[in-house]
Amino acid sequence: MAPRTCVTPEGRFSVGIHDPGFEVVNLRKNTVISQLGRLPEGQAVENHINFPTSTVQADKTDRIYEIANAFPFRGCTFINSAWADRRAGKPEAVALPSRPNCSLTGALEKWQAETGTKGAGIPHLLNLLPRPILLALAQASTDPEELAALAAKSCTFLYDDGQDGPPTGIAFMETEPGRQMPRIHDHDLYDILGNNPFLPDAYKEVMVLRPGIQGNSEIIGEADSGTHVFEYLRRNSYIPWGHFASNMANDEIRYSSNDLTQADMAGIRHLYYQRIYVRTAEQLGIDLPAKNRPLSPEELETLRREVCTALDKKTSGDLFLNATLWGWNYGFGFAQSGHRLHASHQMIHQQNAMVPKAVTDNSDTPYDCFSCGDLVTDFIREFKATHGKDFFPAYIRAIRTNERTDGIKDLPASLVVYEDENVVLFAPKAQISEWELQLMTKSPCAHILDADTATRTSLDQAMLSGVQALETLGAQMVTSVEFSGRFNTRETGQHLIYSFIPRLPYAPGTFSEAQLRWISGCYPEDFALACRKTLAGKTP
Numbered sequence: 001m002a003p004r005t006c007v008t009p010e011g012r013f014s015v016g017i018h019d020p021g022f023e024v025v026n027l028r029k030n031t032v033i034s035q036l037g038r039l040p041e042g043q044a045v046e047n048h049i050n051f052p053t054s055t056v057q058a059d060k061t062d063r064i065y066e067i068a069n070a071f072p073f074r075g076c077t078f079i080n081s082a083w084a085d086r087r088a089g090k091p092e093a094v095a096l097p098s099r100p101n102c103s104l105t106g107a108l109e110k111w112q113a114e115t116g117t118k119g120a121g122i123p124h125l126l127n128l129l130p131r132p133i134l135l136a137l138a139q140a141s142t143d144p145e146e147l148a149a150l151a152a153k154s155c156t157f158l159y160d161d162g163q164d165g166p167p168t169g170i171a172f173m174e175t176e177p178g179r180q181m182p183r184i185h186d187h188d189l190y191d192i193l194g195n196n197p198f199l200p201d202a203y204k205e206v207m208v209l210r211p212g213i214q215g216n217s218e219i220i221g222e223a224d225s226g227t228h229v230f231e232y233l234r235r236n237s238y239i240p241w242g243h244f245a246s247n248m249a250n251d252e253i254r255y256s257s258n259d260l261t262q263a264d265m266a267g268i269r270h271l272y273y274q275r276i277y278v279r280t281a282e283q284l285g286i287d288l289p290a291k292n293r294p295l296s297p298e299e300l301e302t303l304r305r306e307v308c309t310a311l312d313k314k315t316s317g318d319l320f321l322n323a324t325l326w327g328w329n330y331g332f333g334f335a336q337s338g339h340r341l342h343a344s345h346q347m348i349h350q351q352n353a354m355v356p357k358a359v360t361d362n363s364d365t366p367y368d369c370f371s372c373g374d375l376v377t378d379f380i381r382e383f384k385a386t387h388g389k390d391f392f393p394a395y396i397r398a399i400r401t402n403e404r405t406d407g408i409k410d411l412p413a414s415l416v417v418y419e420d421e422n423v424v425l426f427a428p429k430a431q432i433s434e435w436e437l438q439l440m441t442k443s444p445c446a447h448i449l450d451a452d453t454a455t456r457t458s459l460d461q462a463m464l465s466g467v468q469a470l471e472t473l474g475a476q477m478v479t480s481v482e483f484s485g486r487f488n489t490r491e492t493g494q495h496l497i498y499s500f501i502p503r504l505p506y507a508p509g510t511f512s513e514a515q516l517r518w519i520s521g522c523y524p525e526d527f528a529l530a531c532r533k534t535l536a537g538k539t540p
Contacts, residue, residue, distance in 0.1 A: 006068045016066035016359050016367035018240035024056045024233055025278060028222040029293040036213050037158055037169035037182060037206075045172045045180050047212025054292075056218050056233060064240040066359070068370060076370035080238045097338070100131055107133075123149050131186075136336035138192040147199045151207065154190040156183040158206075166202030170213070182213065188338070194346045195332035197255035208346040209250035221246075221275065222294060223267030228252045231271045234351075241321065243353035245345075246271040254348045257330060257467040264348075265464040266457075270300070272352045273448055273456060276324055277303050279354055280449065280487070283319050284310040301453045308449055311487060321354035322487045323371040324447060330467060331477035333503070342477035342503055357486070373447075373484040377492055384493075392495045396442065399426055405523045415524055417531040418465050422458035425466050427528040432499075434507060434520040435475060435527060437466045439498040446485035446494040459496075466500050469531040475502035 006013050031051040035044050062082040069075055107128040115124060126134065126149055138150050151157075157167035171183040184190050193199050194208035211219060211230065221231025221244070228249040237243055246268045248254040254264060274295055278288060286306050289299040311319075328350045333341030361367040383391040404413045417437065418425040428438045439462050445451055451459065463480075470478055479501045485494040512519050 005070055005072055007070050013067070014365075014367060015362045016068075016369060017361060018064040018066060018356070018359055019060050020058070020062075020064065020236070020241040021060035022058050022242055024058060024218075024220050024242065025282070025288065026052055026054055026056065026220045026292055027274065027278065027290075027294055028219055028231070030222060030224065032211060034210055034212075035169055036210060037172045039172050039174060039180065045169075047210070049216045050212040050219050052218045052220065056220055058233070058235040058242055062236040064238070066240070066367070066369060072375075075372070078238055078240070082236065083238075103130060104133055123152070126150060126153060132336040132338075135188060135192060135334065135338075138189055138196065139334050139336075141196070142198045144198055144200045147193060147196060148203055150189065151193050151199065151203050154184060154186050154193060155207065156185070166200065167206050169206050188334070192332075192334045195255075195334075195343075201253055204253065204346070205250055209253065211250065217245075220244075221271050223270050224294075225267070226263035227261065227267040229264070229267040229271060231275065239325065239353045241354060241356065243325070243351055244271070244275050245349050245351045247345075247349040248347050257348065257464070257471045260348060260464060260468070262461065262464065265460050268348075268350050269456070269460045269463075270294070270297070272326060272350065273304075273451075274300055275352060276354065276448060277307055279321060280307050280311075280319070283321065284314070286310060297453060304449060304452070311449070319487060320356055322357045323355040323373065324482065324484050325353040325355055325371065326482035326484075327351050328467075328478075328480040330471075330480065331475075331503075333477050342479070371484075371486070372481065373494075374486070376483050376497070377446075377485050377489050377494055380492055380494060390493045392440075392444070392493060396424070396440075398429070399424070402429065402525070404525050405429075411525070412529045413525050414532075415528045417469065417528050418462055418535060420458050420462070422455045423462045425462045427524040427531070429524055430518070431520055431524055431527075432518045433501040434504055434522055435470060435473070435502045437470065437500040437531070439463060439466060439500070441496045443495070444493050445496045446489045446492065447487060447496065448484065449487060451496065459498075463498065465535055466531075469534045470500060470502055472534045473530060475504065477503040479503065 006015070008014050028051070033046055033048060033051065035046050037045050039045060062080055065079040065081065067077045067079070069077065107130060111125050111128050129137070134150070138147070141147055141150070156171035158169040158171055159165060160168050172180045173183050175181050190207065194204065206213065208214060217232040217234060219230045220233050223229040228251055230247050230249050232245045232247060234243045234245060248264065248268070252264070254260055277300060281288060281303055284307060286303070289295055289303060295303065329343035329345065330348065332343045335341055355371045356369045358366045358368050380391040399415050402413055402415050404411055415426045415429065416424060417427065422443070423439060423441055425437060425439045428436055439459065441451070441455060445455060448456070467478055467480070481499050483497040483499070485492060
């Protein structure tokens with residue numbers, strides 16, 4: 001395979017072009033119609049659009065440009081034309097806003113002058129606070145009453161009985177014919193509050209959790225056995241060909257991984273496995289066991305086996321979408337400076353998509369599409385060609401026989417945090433983030449199509465254990481990603497790997513990280529020990 005770069009031997013840039021249009025089968029059983037709010041004239045705004053009754057047709061709209069980095073080890077860039085077009089030829093639009101004026105002393109002096117020494121109460125004070133302090137308070141506060149008062153500044157609430165009880169909805173406005181939007185006064189403040197777990201649940205419900213309040217994304221999947229998870233379709237996003245978000249539903253509020261049950265994790269992950277298996281089956285012409293309801297675990301496993309059998313009979317070029325993309329942004333952070341520190345979504349959720357094998361570029365020639373797992377595939381082939389041995393057995397052996405980095409013999413040396421017969425969760429010897437964990441299958445399993453029911457269950461359990469250990473140790477923001485092979489990479493001996501990367505205080509990405517130099521102040525053996533004690537219910 002040729003090196004993955006946007007620079008051709010002829011000295012031009014190759015740019016991949018995605019014009020995604022596709023169908024999505026509806027696997028949701030229940031319809032939950034509810035009122036989101038009211039327009040100024042009193043008409044109710046409801047969420048019918050979020051509950052389609054049949055297959056969803058995502059028409060071609062936003063073109064996505066895919067550009068491999070000039071240097072393969074630096075990945076790939078995706079440009080959403082809908083975002084970039086708004087700035088095309090407008091250099092004045094490419095800028096961050098200037099820092100707003102900020103004086104808490106001035107605000108307090110004004111508050112005292114207007115209200116006297118005792119003041120008129122917290123709501124009046126909040127109206128006078130400089131915005132950076134208001135944002136910092138919304139991020140840091142743990143006082144539900146204070147957060148409710150801040151929420152009243154971010155949008156216009158509706159109430160059934162005056163303003164004494166909790167809000168029942170949000171006032172809407174019509175921005176153009178047929179386009180209804182909630183009346184939000186400060187979007188940053190609104191987002192920060194919606195991500196604060198201490199905001200009263202009644203406010204979370206009407207601001208961010210009720211299906212439809214965040215937009216028209218259709219709910220096309222559901223897990224409701226011992227839990228309740230909705231699968232939302234994101235038609236035209238920064239990920240070409242549609243991506244899917246599995247969110248804990250509004251009647252199962254989860255802001256902490258330690259609040260997640262095993263049924264919750266199984267439900268979230270079931271929607272991922274189900275969507276990938278179904279989309280692949282449709283490409284292969286395989287009939288689905290059902291529509292308009294979720295597949296049972298048994299039906300899912302039967303479908304997986306049918307897909308694998310069909311793949312064994314076909315060449316790799318028969319599938320347009322032949323790889324998976326999976327990620328989990330856990331936690332939220334926002335600085336008073338206006339910089340978003342992590343994620344952008346309320347509640348615990350995970351996202352997934354499928355990646356094409358190839359599209360055409362700006363010269364109408366084939367363009368191999370990027371998947372981060374391809375880097376693993378390329379590397380282990382190079383490792384085998386160089387050493388005559390498979391990489392992953394060597395990696396597992398190194399984990400088993402690890403010696404402490406500092407060479408001290410009488411301190412714990414194990415990197416393993418948790419394992420069962422199918423998977424191992426461990427601290428990588430070379431962490432790209434202090435506190436990074438990795439999860440790996442013990443046997444060759446290049447992608448989730450290779451993962452049988454037992455392996456999927458093991459992955460789900462270990463994943464939950466890993467994130468719960470990180471949160472118990474104090475991590476508030478964790479990015480998790482999957483490294484998987486293409487559906488035609490069985491011969492490489494590739495193993496499925498997940499990486500859990502916390503964002504820690506005092507550890508911003510700087511020039512070291514930009515040069516792929518990852519700085520750590522903790523031996524991985526000691527971090528693994530802390531995680532093991534955490535999972536055992538002990539204080540590290």
